[in-house]
Amino acid sequence: MNDFSELxxxxxxxxxxxxxxxxxxxxxxxxxxxxxxxxxARQPKRSPYNWLSLGLGLAAAAVLFLFATINMERTxxxxxxxxxxxxxxxxxxxxxxxxxxxxxxxxxNRFIPTGATQVVYNTRDxxxxxxxxxxxxxxxxxxxxxxxWQWRNPxxxxxxxxxxxxxxxxxxxxxGQ
Amino acid sequence: MRTWQRLGYxxxxxxxxxxxxxxxxxxxxxxxxxxxxxxxRQWVQSAADAEDVVQEAFVKFWRRNHNIExxxxxxxxxxxxxxxxxxxxxxxxxxxxxxxxxxxPAIEPQFEWQDETQSTLAAxxxxxxxxxxxxxxxxxxxxxTFNEIASALGISxxxxxxxxxxxxxxxxxxxxxx
Numbered sequence: 001m002n003d004f005s006e007l008x009x010x011x012x013x014x015x016x017x018x019x020x021x022x023x024x025x026x027x028x029x030x031x032x033x034x035x036x037x038x039x040x041a042r043q044p045k046r047s048p049y050n051w052l053s054l055g056l057g058l059a060a061a062a063v064l065f066l067f068a069t070i071n072m073e074r075t076x077x078x079x080x081x082x083x084x085x086x087x088x089x090x091x092x093x094x095x096x097x098x099x100x101x102x103x104x105x106x107x108x109n110r111f112i113p114t115g116a117t118q119v120v121y122n123t124r125d126x127x128x129x130x131x132x133x134x135x136x137x138x139x140x141x142x143x144x145x146x147x148x149w150q151w152r153n154p155x156x157x158x159x160x161x162x163x164x165x166x167x168x169x170x171x172x173x174x175x176g177q
Numbered sequence: 178m179r180t181w182q183r184l185g186y187x188x189x190x191x192x193x194x195x196x197x198x199x200x201x202x203x204x205x206x207x208x209x210x211x212x213x214x215x216x217x218r219q220w221v222q223s224a225a226d227a228e229d230v231v232q233e234a235f236v237k238f239w240r241r242n243h244n245i246e247x248x249x250x251x252x253x254x255x256x257x258x259x260x261x262x263x264x265x266x267x268x269x270x271x272x273x274x275x276x277x278x279x280x281x282p283a284i285e286p287q288f289e290w291q292d293e294t295q296s297t298l299a300a301x302x303x304x305x306x307x308x309x310x311x312x313x314x315x316x317x318x319x320x321x322t323f324n325e326i327a328s329a330l331g332i333s334x335x336x337x338x339x340x341x342x343x344x345x346x347x348x349x350x351x352x353x354x355x
Binding site: 022 | 288294317346
């Protein structure tokens with residue numbers, strides 16, 4: 001029970017003093033100054049998530065996933081090819097041999113080495129060293145190289161190239177003066 | 178002159194939505210301004226100063242793009258700016274007090290009364306303790322819930338409710354014929 005309801009009704013009938021018309025003009029001016037200034041315009045309530053960024057991120061992740069899947073498949077195929085061309089017939093093939101009377105796929109998948117390059121892109125002199133039990137000094141040189149090997153299948157025209165970085169350490173005996 | 182109308186709950190929500198989406202800030206401001214001014218008058222004496230406070234608070238509130246559903250924040254902004262205004266104005270007020278010491282203080286009315294009864298009621302509201310009066314103003318003329326009042330004033334909801342009850346009890350007591 002509210003015994004103040006009558007009083008509350010009386011209070012609600014009481015009207016607050018009205019603002020002067022100048023106030024509206026002043027507020028309007030202040031709003032105008034603000035909008036004309038460097039402050040950004042008022043925008044509707046933003047979502048806490050940036051959907052565009054989220055969408056782009058997901059799209060990028062999907063593309064990366066597809067690339068990774070394709071690369072894995074290609075790597076698998078390449079491994080099978082390398083396994084097929086490797087000159088290691090000492091062990092029996094795990095894969096079942098073809099029995100279609102064509103004599104297998106060896107001739108078709110035969111790759112011939114066509115080139116090998118070794119590019120030395122850095123040489124570092126690591127100074128003189130004495131090997132254990134030796135009185136002769138050795139100069140230690142470290143070569144950093146990039147090696148590339150190429151094969152080609154003359155029948156199909158397919159080529160295979162393998163590149164990898166390598167490092168080589170060379171010990172050169174230094175003769176006494 | 179446009180008559181002041183009390184807004185229903187749904188209408189009020191609509192008005193505040195308009196403030197939030199910047200569709201018509203003028204109509205929104207015209208609806209909330211009388212209540213805001215009355216609230217500001219709890220700290221500043223003159224209507225002009227109260228208008229300064231309300232202007233600053235409203236523009237700041239708008240500019241900061243606050244969530245309009247948090248109505249208490251607008252009233253908290255008015256209160257905070259009024260306190261700043263009092264601090265800024267203390268020195269000036271002291272100077273003015275010395276200059277106008279002999280003059281009759283002009284008290285501007287906070288309400289527009291239509292008869293003697295309303296005049297008495299307005300005077301009774303003005304004589305309430307400050308902490309009770311601000312809760313009463315927020316509840317009756319700004320239609321804030323006790324929860325919103327608590328947020329705006331930085332007090333508990335129970336404190337807001339009890340201050341409101343004390344205010345009504347004091348008013349009733351002061352309006353009773355001697």
